[in-house]
Amino acid sequence: MPADSSTIEGSVEFSGDSDENDIEQEAPRHWWKRPAPWWLLVLTFISTVIQSATGMPRFELYRELVCQVHQTEETFASLYLPSDYLLYSPLGPHWFNVITNDARENTEKAHFKASAFGCDSGRQFVEAATLAAVLETTVVVLSFMTVGWWGSFSDRYGRTRVIAIASIGQLLAAVNIIFVAKYVQRIPGGYWFLVIDSVISGALGGTSSELVAVMAYMADVSTPEKRSLLFSFLFGIRLASIGVGPILGRGIINITHNLLWVFYLAAVSRIFQACFVLFVLPESLRPAQMDRASRRRQEERWLTDRPTPWWYRHLFFLLHPFSVLWPHKISDENRANGTKRDWTIFILVMAYGLMLMATSSERVYLFYIWFTLRWDLQDLLYYTSSIAPIRAAYLILVFPLVIKFFAVRQNRQNDAPSTSPSEAEPLLSGSSRPSVSDAKTHNLSKNLTLMRFSMLVNIAAFAILPFAPTGLVFILFAMLGSFGAGLAPAVHSVALELYTLRIGTNAPLETGKLLGALSAVWSIFPYFLGPLLYWHIYAATFGTFPGAFLFVALGNGILAFALLTFVRFRTENTSNEDVRDLVNPRTP
Template structure:
C-alpha cells in the first residue's frame, strides 16, 4: 500500500547494467558451474535477509501516525493531553490501551516486563492513562487528541513537510547514490542506506523520550526524513539489491530473481504491520516497535557485512571511478564563467527530470513523405493518467490519520487493518489475478513461416557438400502458430482496476463504521493490477515508435512514480486535509475518487498501434507486443 514504485527493477540504469553484464560474464561464465553456483549462493544469502529490511520498514507505519498525534497534542492541546499530570517524557507513548496493558503489572506478559525493565516504561506514576481507560473513569485522551481539529491539522502539516523533504531530497540524491554504488560497491551502498533507516528509528525514539528538552519540539522528527532523503533510505537499498542481483546472475535468470526479490519485499510489507500490532499488544508499549525496527535494521546491516560478499571486483570499481572523475573534470573545465557555472548547477539540480523527455509526443509516420504526420499523444496521455493514480499513493498517511480520528483506532488496530489490506493484495496478485488473466485473455495467434524439412539424413549431407538441392525431395512442414498477447487486454485490465479503485475509495469515504471501511479497504487491493498493466501498455506504445531502450523508459516511469507519490501527492492531499479536516475530513476520499476518474478518462483517449488489438499480428511485432505484465503475473504463481 505504501511502497512506491521507487523499489522496482525499472529504476536501474540500463547502461549500468550493460557495463556490469560484460564484466560479470568474466566472473560468472556460462560454462563454469562452480562460479555460477557460488554466485547463486550469494544472491540467496541476500534474498534470505531481505525480509528483515521490508518488515522493519513496515512495522512502524501505523505507530508513526499515533506518535505524530500524541506529540502534536502535547504541544497544541495540553489541556486534552493533561501534561500537568503526565511526566515530561510522554509516558502515554509507552502504554497503550491493549488487552495486555490493562492487566496488573504482576501478570503482564513477560515481554512487556522485559521492556519495562530496560527503560521503556513510565517515568512518573502520577497518572496512568491506560488504567484510567480500563476503569472507565477517564476518557481516552488518545481518542480526543486524534479527533481534535487543531491536532489533526498540525499532524497533517507535519506529515506533509516530512514527505516533501524526503521526496525532494531523494529525487536529487538517488542518481548520485546509484553512481556511488558503481564506484564503491553495492555492499557499501546497502549499509549506508540501512544506517539512514536506523537514524530514522532512533530519531523517533529520542523525540518521544525527550520532546520537552530537544530543540523544535516534534519538528525534531525532521532529522530522520532528511537523513532518509540524503542517504537514500529504502529506495537506494532496493536499487543496490537489484544492482547486486544484476551483477551476479545471468540474463536468463535475472527476471526471475527480480520477481522473487519483489515478492519478498511485498510479503514483508504485508506482514510488517501485523507484526507491529502484535508486538504492541504483547508489550503494552507503543514506542517498543521503534526499538524493534532499529534492531531489525541493525541485524540487516550486520548480516550484509558478514554474509554478503561484494558483487563488483576492485577493477570494475576503479574503472567506474576513473570514468566518473573524467566526466567531472570535463564539466569543471566547461564551467568558466559564473553565469555558466550557475546554469550548469541548475541543470544538474533538475537532471532527474531529463528522462521524462521519452514521454513527449512524436509525429506518426504516414505513407505520404510530403505530408507531416500527426503527433501521437497516446504515450503522453497514459503517463499523465499513471501519474494521477500515483498521486493517490501520497494520500495514504492522511487516510491513516483519518481512520485513527474517525474510528478511534490506535496503532495496534491500524496495524491489523494494514495487514488485512496487504494480505489481500498479496493473495490477489499471486493467486487470483493470474487465473483471471489465463481465463479471459484473448487467444491471439500468428502464423509461423513454413520450413521445408529434408526427408532423410542424406539430404543434409548433400547440402553440406554444396550439392544441388533440386533433386533432393523435401517435405513441406505444416504451418505452425504462436500465441501472442494483445496489449488491448492490458489496457482493459488497467481500466477495470481503476473502476475497482473508484468503488473502494468511494466506499471508504462513505463508511460510518470500521467494518465497511475495512471491507472497502481490502477491495482497494483489487486495483493493484493497474501499475503493471499500465506499464505494459506504456512499453507497447514506446516500442511502436521504433525505440528499443526499454530500461531507459522504465527508469523514466520510476521518476514519475517518485515525483507523484512522494512530492506532488503528499503536498496536494496534505494541503486539502489541513483545510478540510475541521468541517469535512472525508474530502480526501472525494479527491481520490476524482483523481482516479480523471486517470480513467485519460486512458479512454489512448490509441494502441495497429496490430495490438486485432486478431492478427505481424511476426516481426511479436516481441514488442509481449506483455511484461503477463510475465510478471506468471512468475508470481
C-alpha cells in the first residue's frame, strides 16, 4: 500500500531538518516512487528466508569439504560414501563417475579405509564444527566492530546504499562458497579459503548492518506513533522467515539432489536485491539531510581528532559511533556550572542488555529439559520449532493490539484531570516547562509502558519455569515467555525518541549511527556474556541444582526492570542551539 501523507510529513518532522533553506520542495510523486516501510518489509522477508535457507546446507557442505581435502577424488567417491548418500553431494551425482557396483557393496570396508585419511564420522564432524565456529566468530567480531560505522555511513550516504553493500557482501560469500566447493583441492588453504567470506561479510557489517539500515529507513518514513508498530512487524517477519527458510532449503535439495543449488539461489536473490535497492527502492533521506549529517561528522572529527595522534585516529575511528550512547552534557539551571549529564540512553542500553542476557539462557534450556525432564530428540525438535512461529505470530498479530490498548489507555489518562505529577516528569531535571509537544510526551510514555509490560512477562516466565513438573507444562510456560517478544520493538522506539529529545528537532539526527551502536552493544549480552555466565552456572550446579541458571536469569530480569524505572525524559525548554553546543561543543 502506498505511504500516506501523514507518514511522509512525520518523517520530515522527526528527521531534524526543519530549515527551509536546506530542504528542497519536491513535487508529488507516484506511490511507487515514495519511500514507504512496506518496501522494506517485503525485502526483509525475502532476504531472511534466503539467509536461513543456507544454514544447514552450509554446515553439510563444510562436512563434505573436510572429506574431500583428506582424500583423493576416487577414494571419496567410490570407497567412502554410501550409495544412498551420493545424491546429496555438493556437485551432484554426475561428479561421482567412478562409482561401481562392487564399491557400493563394500561400504563398511571402504569406511574403515577412509578412516585412515581422517574422514571417519567423529573426526569429520569435529573438523567441520571447528571450521564453522571459526567462520562464525570472525563474522560476529568484525560485525561488532563495523556495524556502528556502517550505521553512521547510512546517515551520510543513504540507507539504500548500505543495504545494497550488505547484499553485495552476501553475494560474494555465496559465490566464494560455490567456488571453494568446486575447486577445494586446487586452491590454497583448501576449505579454510572460506575465511575470506567471513572477513568480507564481517567488514561490511554482516546481516547487522542490513538490519540497522532497514530500521533507520523505517524510522525516516514513519512518525514516532507508528514506529513501534512497524518495528513489531519487522521483527515478526524476520522470525517467520527464519522458520520458512529451512523448509525452502530442504525442498530445493530434495528436488535437485544438489546442495549447491541452495547457494545458486542465494547468489541470484542477492543480485536481484542489490539491483532492486539501487535502482528501484526510493531513498528515505533527502540530499540536504545527508549533507547536514556529513557536515556534522566533519565537525566532530575536527574537534575530536585535532589533539590526538594520527595512530589513535586511524585505530579507533570504528569506535566513534559508540560515543552517542555515552552520557552527554545538557543544560540545568539548578547546577552551579549550568550543565549536567544525561544518563537516560545509557541506562536504557544497560537495562535492555541485562534482559537480553537473561533471555540468552534459553540456549541452556535444551540441555536442562533433556537431562532433567528426560525428553528425547523428537520432543526437543518440536519445542525448538514451535517457539519462533509463536513469537512471530505474537509480534505480527497480537502485539499491535497491545500497542493499541496502551495507546487508548494513555489517551484516557491524559484526558482525565489530575493534579498529581505526570509519569513523564524528568528524573534529572529541575524544570517543568514543556519543550516537547503533548503527543511526543504521551507516545514516549506509552512505549515505556510497553517496555515494562514486556519485561514483566519475561520475568514471570523465568519465575515459574523452574517449577514446571512435566514437559508439557514447561512448554506452556516457555510459550508464555514468547509474549515478551514485544520488548525489542518498544525499546528501539524509546531509544530513538530519547535521542531525538537530546539532540533537538532542528539538529541533524543520526539515526543510523544510534541504531548501529545499539546493535553492536546489545549483541555482546546474548552472544558473549549470557552464554558464558549461564553455561558456567549450569556446569557448576548440574549435579546438585540444575535449574539454578533460571533463578540467575530471573535476577537479571528483575535488575533490568529496576534500571528501567530510572529512565525518564526531559521536558525542559532547552533551545536547539544550546543542545547543539552541549552535544557538539564549539571552540572559541
